[in-house]
Amino acid sequence: MFLKNRNIWLLAPAVLLIGICFLFPVSWLLQRSVSEPVWGLQNYITIFSKTIYLGVLWNTVAIAGVTTLLCALIGFPVAYSMAHSSPWIRKVLIFSVLIPFWTSILVRSFAWLVILQRGGILNDFLAGIGLIAEPLDLVYNRFGVLLGMVQVLLPFMVFPLFSVITRIDGSYFSAATNLGATPIRAFFRVYLPLCLPGLATGAMLVFIISLGYFITPALLGGRGDIMIAQLIFERIDEFGDWPLASALAIVLLVGTGLLFVLVNALIKIRGRGI
Amino acid sequence: MFQSERFWGGLRGVINVLLVIYMLAPLVVTLVISFSSALYLTFPPPGFSLQWYEKMFSNPTWTRALWTSLKILVPAAFIATICGTAAALALNRMTSRWALVIRGVLMAPLIIPVIITAAAIFGVFRIWGLYGTLHGLIIAHVILTLPFVLSTVSANLAVFDRRLEDAAMNCGATPWMTFRRVTLPLISPSVMSGMLFAMVISFDELIVSLFLSTPRVRPVTVQMWSNIKGDTDPTIAAIATVLFMFSLLALLMDGIARRRSGQAPGL
Amino acid sequence: MTKTTPKGGLNRRTFLKTSLCASASLAALSIGTRGAFAAVDLSGREMVFASWGGSYQAAQETAYCNPFTKATGATVIQDGPMNGSKLRTMVEGGQPIWDVVDVTDTFLAANEELFEDLDFNIVDASPLDQAYVHAKGIGCIIWSYNIAFNTDVVGENAPQSWADVFDVEKFPGKRALRDRAYPMLEIALMADGVAPEDLYPLDVDRAFAKLDTIKDHVIWYTSNSAAQQLFVDGEVGTGVLLNGRTFDVNKKGAPVDLTWNQNIRSIDYLVIPKGAPNAEVAQHFMNATVDADNQALMANTLAYAPCNPAAFAGVEESVLPWLATTPENAEKGFLIDAEYWRDNLAALTERWTEWKLT
Numbered sequence: 001m002f003l004k005n006r007n008i009w010l011l012a013p014a015v016l017l018i019g020i021c022f023l024f025p026v027s028w029l030l031q032r033s034v035s036e037p038v039w040g041l042q043n044y045i046t047i048f049s050k051t052i053y054l055g056v057l058w059n060t061v062a063i064a065g066v067t068t069l070l071c072a073l074i075g076f077p078v079a080y081s082m083a084h085s086s087p088w089i090r091k092v093l094i095f096s097v098l099i100p101f102w103t104s105i106l107v108r109s110f111a112w113l114v115i116l117q118r119g120g121i122l123n124d125f126l127a128g129i130g131l132i133a134e135p136l137d138l139v140y141n142r143f144g145v146l147l148g149m150v151q152v153l154l155p156f157m158v159f160p161l162f163s164v165i166t167r168i169d170g171s172y173f174s175a176a177t178n179l180g181a182t183p184i185r186a187f188f189r190v191y192l193p194l195c196l197p198g199l200a201t202g203a204m205l206v207f208i209i210s211l212g213y214f215i216t217p218a219l220l221g222g223r224g225d226i227m228i229a230q231l232i233f234e235r236i237d238e239f240g241d242w243p244l245a246s247a248l249a250i251v252l253l254v255g256t257g258l259l260f261v262l263v264n265a266l267i268k269i270r271g272r273g274i
Numbered sequence: 275m276f277q278s279e280r281f282w283g284g285l286r287g288v289i290n291v292l293l294v295i296y297m298l299a300p301l302v303v304t305l306v307i308s309f310s311s312a313l314y315l316t317f318p319p320p321g322f323s324l325q326w327y328e329k330m331f332s333n334p335t336w337t338r339a340l341w342t343s344l345k346i347l348v349p350a351a352f353i354a355t356i357c358g359t360a361a362a363l364a365l366n367r368m369t370s371r372w373a374l375v376i377r378g379v380l381m382a383p384l385i386i387p388v389i390i391t392a393a394a395i396f397g398v399f400r401i402w403g404l405y406g407t408l409h410g411l412i413i414a415h416v417i418l419t420l421p422f423v424l425s426t427v428s429a430n431l432a433v434f435d436r437r438l439e440d441a442a443m444n445c446g447a448t449p450w451m452t453f454r455r456v457t458l459p460l461i462s463p464s465v466m467s468g469m470l471f472a473m474v475i476s477f478d479e480l481i482v483s484l485f486l487s488t489p490r491v492r493p494v495t496v497q498m499w500s501n502i503k504g505d506t507d508p509t510i511a512a513i514a515t516v517l518f519m520f521s522l523l524a525l526l527m528d529g530i531a532r533r534r535s536g537q538a539p540g541l
Numbered sequence: 542m543t544k545t546t547p548k549g550g551l552n553r554r555t556f557l558k559t560s561l562c563a564s565a566s567l568a569a570l571s572i573g574t575r576g577a578f579a580a581v582d583l584s585g586r587e588m589v590f591a592s593w594g595g596s597y598q599a600a601q602e603t604a605y606c607n608p609f610t611k612a613t614g615a616t617v618i619q620d621g622p623m624n625g626s627k628l629r630t631m632v633e634g635g636q637p638i639w640d641v642v643d644v645t646d647t648f649l650a651a652n653e654e655l656f657e658d659l660d661f662n663i664v665d666a667s668p669l670d671q672a673y674v675h676a677k678g679i680g681c682i683i684w685s686y687n688i689a690f691n692t693d694v695v696g697e698n699a700p701q702s703w704a705d706v707f708d709v710e711k712f713p714g715k716r717a718l719r720d721r722a723y724p725m726l727e728i729a730l731m732a733d734g735v736a737p738e739d740l741y742p743l744d745v746d747r748a749f750a751k752l753d754t755i756k757d758h759v760i761w762y763t764s765n766s767a768a769q770q771l772f773v774d775g776e777v778g779t780g781v782l783l784n785g786r787t788f789d790v791n792k793k794g795a796p797v798d799l800t801w802n803q804n805i806r807s808i809d810y811l812v813i814p815k816g817a818p819n820a821e822v823a824q825h826f827m828n829a830t831v832d833a834d835n836q837a838l839m840a841n842t843l844a845y846a847p848c849n850p851a852a853f854a855g856v857e858e859s860v861l862p863w864l865a866t867t868p869e870n871a872e873k874g875f876l877i878d879a880e881y882w883r884d885n886l887a888a889l890t891e892r893w894t895e896w897k898l899t
Contacts, residue, residue: 010364011376014357014420018380022417025394026386032397051367077289085290093290096297102521103301104478106495107514110502111300114307114317114511119774121303121317151297183282212387214481219502224899229389236393237487240630249390256387318571335619405636489589489620 026253029109033246043247053231060228063142063217064210067149068157071206072199074150075157079198082158083165097155105152109219110147113139116220144220152216153209157202164198204263208256228252301518308511321392326512336513339497345408346493347476348484350415355469357416358423363457365424366431377424384421388481389416396485406488414486415476422475424469463531470524477520542642581825584614588640588819588826593620595766596789597843602644604839605681609829615822622764628814629655635828637814640823646808647723649678657813663824668831675846678810682785682845683829685865685874687799687807689782691775700779703732703803707751709758717780718769720761721822722893723882724805725752728781731803737875745889749896761897772797788844788863806865808848840864 021266033043047053082093100108114119116139123135138144172194176186192199221227226234228248235245303317308326310319330336361380365373383391395414396405404410438460442452458465480495487496494513501510588604592598598621606617620639625648631637632655632883636764649656656677661664666674673680676697686699694714700706707729719725727740727746760777762768762774769786771777787799811830813823828836836847837855844863847853861867865874 007364007368010360014361014380014424015376017413017416018383018420021395021398021413022383022391025398026390028398029394055409074293075288077286078293081290082288089290090364092294096294100297100301102474102525103518104479104495104521106480106481106498106502107304107517108300110498110510110514111304113502115300115303115385118776124317149302154297183279211388214387217417229387232389232393233484236396238624238630239625240634242397245393249393252387253390256385260385399638400634406638489591489618490587490638 029249031247032242033250036243043243046071046244049245055094056226056228056231057251059224059226060211063145063225064207064213066146067153067210068207070146070150070204071154071157072203073261075154075161076195076199078154079158079161079165082162084170093135097158098141100151102154105215106219108151109148109216112144112220115155116144116147132255139220140222142221145217145225148216148220149210153206156205156209160202161195161198161206161267164195168194200266201263204266208259208263211256211259212252281433300452304511304514306517307443307508308515309510310508312508326508329509330512330516333509335497336494336509339492339494340516342408342491343477343493343495346411346415347473350412350419350476351469351472353412354416354419354472355423355465358420358468359427359461359465360473361420362424362427362431366428366434381421381426383417384425388418392482392485395482399486405486406491408491411483411491411493414482415479417477417484419472419475422471423465426468426471427464430461434460464536466531467528470528474521474524478517553782565761580612583822583825584612586613586615586819586822587618588615588619588822589618589638590641591623591628591639592618592643592860593765595764595769595786596766597785597845598703600839600842604835604842605826605830608832608835609826612829615825615826617826623629625652628652632814635816637818639814640816640817640819641826642812643681643809644678644812646680646810646879647877647882647886649675649810649812650879651886655815657815657817657820657823659813659827660824663821664827664831665829668833668849668851670848670850673808673810675810678812679827679831680808680848681811681836682809682839683806683848683864683866684809684845685784685801685804685870686719686728686781687784687787687804688779688785688800688802689772689797690779691772691777692796692798694775694778699798699800701800701802703728704734706779706781707732707755709755712778715758715760715777716755716763717768717777717782718759719781720763720897721770722886722889724781724807724877725893726889727877737803740875741878741881742840743881743885745892749892752896784863784865785843785845788860801870801873804865804870806871806874806876809845 019172034041036043047057078093078097082090085093113120114199117123118135118137120138122138126132127135129193138147168191173191176190181189185225212229214233217227218230218233219223229252232245232248232252235241235248283471306319309322309324311321311323311325312319361376365377369378392414395417399405399410399414404413434457438456439452442456443449447455478495479493480499483493483496484499487493494517498510498513501507569709590601592601598619602617602619606619609615611615623642623644626645627693628637628639629652631639644652655820658676659679664679666679667680673683688700688703692699695712700708700712704710718728726743726745726748729751730740730744731737733747733751735747735868760771762771762778765783768780768782769790772780772782772787782797782799784799784804788798790797811827813820817823831849833847833849833851834855836849836852839845840847840852840856841860843889844860846864846866847856854866862870865871
C-alpha cells in the first residue's frame with residue numbers, strides 16, 4: 001500500500017507534464033481538424049481529393065519507399081561485412097554507421113549542401129579532373145533528398161540485420177553451394193529467407209521514420225519533393241491554416257500508428273517462429 | 275568457385291570503403307572547412323585559420339543564440355532527468371497492466387513524428403502565452419527528452435538487484451535513506467547518461483524550436499536553419515563543429531562514467 | 542574555358558572577398574554618421590526588424606539600425622526574409638513577432654489593414670518627398686526591376702527587351718525570374734509586345750500564355766540574394782534582377798550588368814504590423830530611416846534611390862547612373878501600378894501558385 005502511494009507520487013510529475021503539454025495538445029489538434037470551419041470531415045476530404053495534397057502524400061510514400069529500398073540494398077552488404085569481418089573492420093564499420101547518429105541532422109544537411117551544390121566540392125572536383133564540363137544538379141532535387149535520408153536512416157536498417165545475420169549458421173549456405181546451387185541461387189533461396197525477419201524490422205523502422213521526415217527533405221529537396229511534414233509546417237507557419245494542417249498531422253499520426261502496430265505484431269510472430 | 279568468392283569479397287570491400295566515405299565525408303568536410311583560411315567554401319582549404327570561430331563568437335546573433343540554447347538545455351535536461359528517473363523507478367515497481375500503458379504514453383513523444391508534437395505544442399502554447407518564451411521552449415524540450423531518460427534508466431533498473439534495497443530496508447533504513455545510499459549510487463551511471471543524452475537532444479533540437487521561437491528567443495539550431503536557407507557561409511561550419519563537439523563530449527563523458535561503473539559502453 | 546565552373550567559382554570568390562571588404566568599409570563609414578534625427582533614450586528596449594536578407598538587409602542594418610541603436614540605445618534584432626503570407630498569418634493570429642517590416646508598395650496597398658497607423662507626433666516625415674509618405678508607412682527606397690545579364694554568358698549582344706529575355710533561341714539556357722505574380726505578369730505582357738502604357742488592367746490570360754512558352758527554361762527565385770548568386774555564377778545568362786542587387790555584384794567585380802529598357806519602378810515602405818510587441822520603439826525607429834545621411838549611405842551602398850530629397854547631396858557621382866529615379870532611367874521605365882495590385886494581388890497570387898504547380 002505504501003509502495004503504491006509512493007509510486008503515484010513518483011509518477012506524477014512525468015505523467016502530468018506529458019498529459020498537459022503533450023496529450024492535451026495532440027487531442028486539441030485532432031479536435032481542430034474536425035471542428036473547423038464547421039464540424040465534419042471536410043478537411044480530410046480536401047486532403048484526399050485535391051491534387052496538391054495527394055501529390056504530397058504520394059511524394060511522402062514514394063520517398064519513404066525508395067529510402068527504405070536503398071537502405072536495404074546498402075545495409076545488407078554492410079551488415080554482412082560486419083558479421084563476417086575481422087574485429088578491426090567490424091569496429092570501423094560500426095563506428096562509421098553510428099557516428100553520424102551522434103551529429104545533428106541539421107549539421108549533416110549543411111555538409112551535404114557544401115559537398116553537392118553546383119559550386120560545391122564534388123562538382124569542383126569533377127570539373128577539376130575534367131570529368132564534367134557543366135556542374136551537375138546533385139541537390140535541391142530528389143537525388144539530394146534520398147542521399148541525405150539514406151545516410152541518416154541507415155543505422156536503423158543495419159543493426160536489426162546485423163543481429164539476425166550473426167545468428168545465421170553459415171553452413172546452410174555452404175551446404176547449398178556444395179549441393180550444386182550457384183552462389184546467387186543459394187543466396188536467394190537459402191540465405192535471404194533466413195535474414196527476412198531482420199530485413200522486415202529494419203525496413204519498417206526506416207519506412208516509419210521516413211514518413212515524418214522534415215529537415216532533410218526541406219533543406220536538400222526542391223519544390224517537387226515536399227513531404228507531408230514540410231507541408232504541415234508551411235501550412236501553419238506561412239498560412240496559419242490550422243484545420244488543414246491538423247488534419248494532415250492526424251493523417252500522419254494514424255499512418256505511423258498503424259504501421260507501428262504492424263511492426264509490433266511482426267516482431268511477436270517472429271519471436272514465436274524462432 | 276574460388277574465383278567467385280574472391281569476386282564477392284572484393285565487391286564487399288569496395289562497398290565497405292564507399293560506405294565509410296559516404297557516412298563520414300559530410301562530417302570531415304564540415305570540420306575541415308570550419309578551420310579554413312579561405313573566405314569562401316573551398317576544399318581542401320588553402321590554410322588553417324580560426325577566423326570563423328572568431329566571427330561566430332564576435333557576432334551577437336550567434337552568441338545570443340548559443341546563450342539561448344544553453345539557457346534551454348540546462349534546465350530542460352535537469353527537469354527531464356528528475357521526472358524521467360522518478361517515473362522509471364515507479365514503473366519498475368508497478369506490476370499492474372497500467373504500467374505498460376503509462377510507459378507507452380510517456381514514450382510517445384519519441385515514437386510519433388516530431389512535426390506532430392511541434393504543431394500541437396505550438397498551437398496550445400500560443401493560447402497559453404508560452405509561445406516565444408524561454409519557459410515554453412524548456413517545457414517542450416522536457417517533453418522531447420524525457421523518453422530518453424526514462425528508457426536509459428529503465429534499462430538499468432531491469433538488471434538491478436532489488437534484494438539490495440530490501441536488505442537496506444530490513445536493516446532499518448528509511449525509504450529515502452535506502453534511495454540515497456543504495457539505489458541512487460547503483461543507477462547513477464544511467465541517470466547521468468540519460469541527462470547527457472537529454473542535453474544533446476535539446477541542443478540539437480530544431481523542429482519544435484522552429485515553431486516556438488521568435489527572433490528574440492532563438493536557439494542556435496533555428497538560427498542555423500535560417501542561415502542555411504540563405505547562404506552557405508563557413509561560419510555555419512564553425513557552429514556545426516561546436517554542435518558536434520558537444521555531442522562528442524557527451525559521448526566521451528558517458529563512456530567514462532560507464533567504464534568507471536564497470537558497465538558496457540552504450541550507444 | 543568559356544563557361545566552366547572554375548571560372549564561376551573564381552567569380553564567386555572575388556565576389557565574396559570584395560563583399561567582406563565592402564561591409565568593413567561601410568562599418569567604418571557609419572561610425573562617422575551622427576544621428577541627426579530627434580533621439581530619445583530607449584536603452585534596454587528591443588525591436589525586431591524584418592527585411593529581405595542578403596546585401597540589402599546588411600546595408601539597412603548599417604544605414605538605419607546601427608545609427609538608431611547608437612542614438613537611442615535600443616537593440617535591433619534582425620530577422621527575415623520577409624514573407625507576405627507569413628506576415629499576414631502572424632498579424633491575423635494576433636501575435637506578430639516583427640516590429641518593423643520592409644514591404645513593397647504593392648504589398649502595402651493590398652494589405653493596409655495589417656499595419657499600425659504611423660504616429661506622426663513621433664515620426665517626423667517632413668524631410669521626405671510627400672509622395673512617399675503613407676498613413677501606414679514611410680518610403681525608404683525607390684528601386685526597379687531590370688533586365689540583367691551575365692556578360693560572360695551572353696557575350697556581345699546583350700538582351701535589350703523583355704522579348705529578348707523570353708527568346709529561348711537567341712538566349713539558350715536558363716533565365717532567372719521572380720517567383721511571384723508581380724512583376725512577372727507585367728514582364729510577360731511586355732515580352733508579348735504590350736506597351737507599358739497599355740499594361741493595366743493586365744490581360745492575365747495572355748500573360749500566362751506567354752509564360753507557358755518559357756516555363757521549362759526558367760530558374761524561379763524567391764530570394765534576391767539567391768538571384769545574385771545565379772547571375773554571378775553564370776548559371777543564368779539573363780533574367781530579372783533589382784537594380785541595386787545588380788549594382789552590388791557589378792561593383793564587386795562580377796561580370797553582371799543591366800539595361801534600363803522597360804524597367805519597372807517600385808518603392809519599398811517600412812511599416813509596423815498591427816499588434817507589434819514593440820510598436821513604440823518601432824515608431825521612433827522610423828526617424829532613423831528618414832534621416833538624409835542614412836538614406837545617402839543606403840544609396841551609396843546599394844544604389845537604391847532615397848525618398849528624402851536632401852539625401853541626394855550625399856550620393857556619390859559614380860552611383861547616380863545606377864539610380865532608378867534619374868530622368869533618363871525613369872523615362873525608359875514606368876512605376877508599377879500599386880492600385881491595380883491592391884485589388885488583384887490575392888486572386889492573382891492564387892492563380893500564380895496554381896500555374897506553378899501544373
